[in-house]
Amino acid sequence: MNVVKNMNLMNHEKHYNTLHHYYLHKYRQKVFKISLNGGFTCxxxxxxxxxxxxxxxxxxxSGDFAGNKLEPLAVQFEKIKQMMHNKWEEGLYIAYFQANTNTHAPLKRLKELYEEAITLDKNIIMLxxxxxxxxxxxxxxxxxxELNQRMPVQIELGLQTIHETTSELINRAHDLACFDDAVQRLREKRIEVVVHIINGLPFETKDMMIETVKHLNTLDIQGIKIHMLHLMEKTKMGYQYKKNPWKLMTLEEYVDVTVDQIGWLRKDIIIHRLTGDSPSSMLIAPHWTRKKFVVTNEIDKKMRKLDLWQGDYDEKERTS
Ligand code: SF4
Known part of the structure; x- marks a missing residue:
């Protein structure tokens, strides 16, 4: 496996590789993701x-913050770009197809959308x-x-959990072998892979969530997004929860599990996210997920207190 060890992006504030530092290190400026909606289904x-x-x-x-699929890509891009520039004056862009399954269309249609997306602005550095x-x-x-040789391509791949019982329970409708195979085929083309996982899925224990990260360590992945399960209105799990509520993870439990997962996560992997996101009006529970800064601050505080750095547990196990 060809991985870059010790990116050295960790500092006293953050004991793990943050996306922000990774982009600053690589591009020397702010990088925004502009979420586009290509009108895909799943x-x-x-x-x-x-x-x-x-x-x-x-x-x-799961593209709750993406552009409006009824508008042309160029309009979506400009609107979201302007919103981003209300916060930051300058930056480079990543054109991001987020909502639904963004390769679920005939190749001809995919080519039209992707080729248009990468030419929407001269400051786009990635698809x-x-x-x-x-x-x-x-x-x-x-x-x-082939596209990756002209414009860096990053694939965000949903996994959520390595455990087949959970996967069946939440109706993922693919197995782990399918995921592992997809990662391998993408890496044969040197395409960057970022994996999504969810903590707090029904019946999952802390050990099971850590096993998911340990499995990812064995694969040639470049990034990870860790989300807390948040239940939203108009979802099947949201209905199930309202009808028969079960105990969801507390903030303290989420911080405890996530800190340990970071301790196990290979040192070269970039952490793109440590919290979930959903529009406030759609959130059923848990309400603490609204406070994204509190969640990341608590994770940072605990890692500093334990003097734990990304990959410490993994490294110890490898060298013992
Ligand atoms: S989260 Fe599941 S159902 Fe929703 S778009 Fe992704 S694969 Fe499809």
């Missing part, structure tokens, strides 16, 4: 592989595509490999 909703979708998924296809591992046929991977 094979886990439309019957291609299953129906109903993942039980936590919102009707927006990022959120998808499922079972939606990467060989012709699409072949094309993405």
């Amino acid at each position: 094979p886990n909703i439309d019957g291609t592989v299953a129906t109903g979708g993942c039980t936590f998924c919102s009707y927006m296809g 990022s595509i959120g998808t499922r591992p079972d939606s990467l046929p060989s012709d699409v991977v072949e094309y993405l490999g």
Whole structure:
């Protein structure tokens, strides 16, 4: 496996590789992700592989902050870009297809969308595509490999958990072997892979969540997004919870698990996210997930208190 060890992006504030520092180190300026909506559906909703979708998924296809699919990509891009510039004066852009499964269309359509997206602005430095591992046929991977030589391509791949019982419970409709295979095929084309996982899925213990991270350490992945399970209105899991509530993770439990996961996470992997996000009006529970800064501050505080750095547990196990 070809991985870069010790990116040296950690500092006294953050004991792990943050995306912010990674981009600053690489591009010397702020990088924004501009979420575009290409009007995709999802094979886990439309019957291609299953129906109903993942039980936590919102009707927006887990792209609750993406652009409006009824508008041309150029309009979506300009609107979100302006919003970003209200906060930061300067920056480079990543064109990001976020909502639903963004490789779930004929290759011809994918080419039209992606080729348009990368030319929307001269300051676009990357194309990022959120998808499922079972939606990467060989012709699409072949094309993405070719595109990756002209414009860096990053694939955000949903996994959520390595545990098949949970996966079945939440109706992921693919297995771990399918995920591992997708990572390998993308890496053969040197495409950057960022994996999404969720902490706090029903019946998962702390050990199970840590096992998910340990499995990811064995794969050639470059980034990770760790989310807390948040229950939203108009989702199957949201209905299940309202009908028969179960105990969700507290902030303290989430911090405890996530800190240990970071301790186990390989040192070269970039952490893109440590919290989940959902529009306030759609959130059922847990309410503490609204306070993103509190969550990351608590994680940072605990890592400093323990003097724990990303990958310390992993390194200790490898060298003992
Ligand atoms: S694969 Fe993604 S878009 Fe499809 S149902 Fe699951 S979370 Fe939603």
